[in-house]
Amino acid sequence: MTQVVHTPITARAPEQTGVSFGGITGHPHTPPVPSGAPDFTAIHDSAQFAALRSRFRRFVFPMAALFVCWYLTYVLLAAYAHGFMSHRLFGLVTVGLVFGLLQFASTIAITAAYVRFARKNIDPAIAQLRAEVGVSDT
Structure with a gap:
């Protein structure tokens, strides 16, 4: 025991x-x-880091809001606009099916847009900030 x-x-x-x-x-x-470690509190309080956070938020928040609105529109149409969503475009393909597939396409497009934005705007600023405080990229 x-x-x-x-x-x-x-x-x-x-x-x-x-x-x-x-x-x-x-x-x-x-x-x-x-000793020799970066002062993360000072980095967090720096103007460069604040600008980096602001740049990140200016992309992410509107994009997230846009996607949530698009998704809720799809859900509400599926719940309350049966006639519209079941309208056949050709063969067995309906408006609802196309909108559902567009959810996947918009997710991929948003991801690709963020990767492009981050590579162009965020990553260089992070590399510069890391170099200034003496943190290696490894």
Whole structure:
């Protein structure tokens, strides 16, 4: 049968357990910052990083809103416009089927647009910021 330890972890010293859990258990332990490491707080507060976040958001938020509107339009049409969505374009192909396939096509197009945007606008700025703070690309 398994033995149960009646002493909670917080009551035992880290020397006894060999484990330190940081601030959760009452043994505050902040790992030392290695010398020569980038100051991530300063990077986060820098104007360059703020501009990078802003550039990212100016692409992502409108694109996400556009896609959500397009998706909700498709769902609402499928739910409430049965006559329109079941209209046959040719053979067995209906408007609903075409709109459904366009959901996949729009997802691929948005992904390709983001990759292009990131390669052109985001990646060079990140590389420059990393070079300035001395972080290697590996």
